[in-house]
Amino acid sequence: MVEPRSTAAGQARRVFLAATGQNRGKTTTSVGLTAAIRERGLRLGFLKPVGQRYLVVDGTRADEDAVLMQAVFDLPDALNDMSPVTLPRGFTTDFIMGRIADDLAAQVTGAFGRVADGKDLVVIEGTGHAGVGAVIELSNARAAALLGAPVIIVSEGGVGRPIDEIVLNHALFAAHGVEVLGAVVNKVDVESHPHLPDVLLRGLAQHGIELLGCIPYSEFLANPSLELIATHLDGELLSGRAEPGRTIGHVAIGAMHAGHAVEHLAERTLLITPGDREDLLAAALDANRRAGDVPLVSGVILSGGYRPSDSLLTTLRDADLFAYLVESDTYRTAQAVDEVLV
Template identity: 75%
Template sequence: MTAPEDPAARRVFLAATGQNRGKTTASLGLIAGIMRTGHRLGFLKPVGQRYLVVDGTRADEDAVLVREVFDLPDALNDMSPVTLPRHFTTDFIMGRITDDLAGQVEHAFLRIAAGKDLVVIEGTGHAGVGAVVGISNASVAALLASKVIIVSEGGVGRPIDEIVLNASLFEQHGVEVLGALVNKVEMDSHADLPEILRRGLAQHGIELIGCIPYSELLANPSLELIVTHLEGELLAGEATPGQTVGHVAIGAMQADHAMKILRERTLLITPGDREDMILASLAARGHPVMGLILTGGFHPSGAVLRRLRDASLFTYLVETDTYTTAQAANAILVKTHPTDTDKIATIIELVDGAIDTNALLDRL
């Protein structure tokens, strides 16, 4: 197949300093901001490591997410041209896979970019990821003649070190780094952090494009993920997709003391035989408790269970103790899904406040 002519569409490549730094968060927010300006936009995930199969097409989960959230018309196999199933890298190294992966990425980009004003390209992991199969993020950005934004997460020393390291590899490939976007920044407790990061990065010739504030809502799982990742029994309520936990609390103190620490959309983890805690949760003013995880395998009494079911309060029984359960809930890898409407709205709002979209567009 012959590729079409290289289109005039501008392009920006969102890279990261590692996994789970907030690259997808940045993509969603940036895409929303660009689309509000009226630009015709395309999205490309050149290399996918976490993929889904949709209507027989294997596609990276971020491509599926962006296509659904923004109702993009492009084919999934163009939005996600290369995915890496298990053993792919070994087979590639051993010569059992000889596909022209760079060619696949380039042709997919050209199809995506046709008729568009701008294409957002989302990388995978740090700048070197993909080098094992000949298509690192840095080499793909060079191949597609794209400028790069590097996404890292909050802190001082680590994000600056990681950003500088990744920028050096992009620069070795002749790729212009527009700057850095730092995610999960604790603005409330460290109001001076953006200025510290700006100065620290400037010492290495890198611009701070913006800081995305930390949000507990974005860091926490949905009730659906709780049920998916923790082995247990749903006693009451539903694990409705899109219901994201706002705050996780452990009910290990007296019930009246515990009620004072509840905030909106609290998931309360407490032993199943703490019926005082369960009843207090049901009665709490403003209904801040969105769900209960009952630990230790202790079933509440029939009367209490009936009240939970009458209230349709999410109640999930697990066999593990409270400490182990809290650790397991905290370890859940939180990814954004199309049904997470509250979370997506929050992402768009936070990124919009962190990035001057028009100023960024002027630099592309």
């Protein structure tokens, strides 16, 4: 199926960034590409056609990536144009049951026309893989077709998996008549495996797909900071500091005996556990004392809304251990933390 191209935006060039899955580095690539465009003095716009994770800014519901790009690059366009369609809880069910009468495709093309007006290039960022959004008849593949935007597919390190994922997504874009410019593979461990870029280049070429580049794996970029965790989760800081330079290396769920849980702690672990599991919290503090200069536990997220006792809270503060209290249960908290990973 080939969609009619949007012509409302005149001659503004456009590029659509799509990922092969979650946490592939699509937004990181968008930020880098947008920064490069700005350095060339080009007038640019940004569009997130469909947003799943949104914020409310001055009464406007907008995808968090659109909010980020507007703030970082001081973009002049209205947030409701940069993020024309957002999906609150229950939206997909309402759409399937016929309770959503809005023309979502028209909202996206109209918003693109306003964002692209007077611009040299518009960066369009998809949501997940090529098929995400099909449930509301606005998959990434269809959105790219509607906007007449060629696509760059972003995947992540390895060999077999990224090639498989890229080829699969390429097929859906091709079915919608969308040109795929090529692929970017993120988190490539070129230090340990310097041959990987050449292998990926050859492997993708066998399917007629150009490798546009590889982004080396960076531990700093891959590991979110405690500040980012605290910003993303709705909660209360009980002790420690949410600093941008204090990163986590691993995530552990405290749902077992304290002695067994300690065995799963690695350097700079973020421990997620109910706030009433004081045995686990005491074990984490003890593990840090024994670890020396590099703590095993960078911080703890206390789930379920359970506050630790005053005596343990005092111990946490004396140890300057990041402790953040949230109302959500451990499972939902772990899901929210996973969304922060790059």
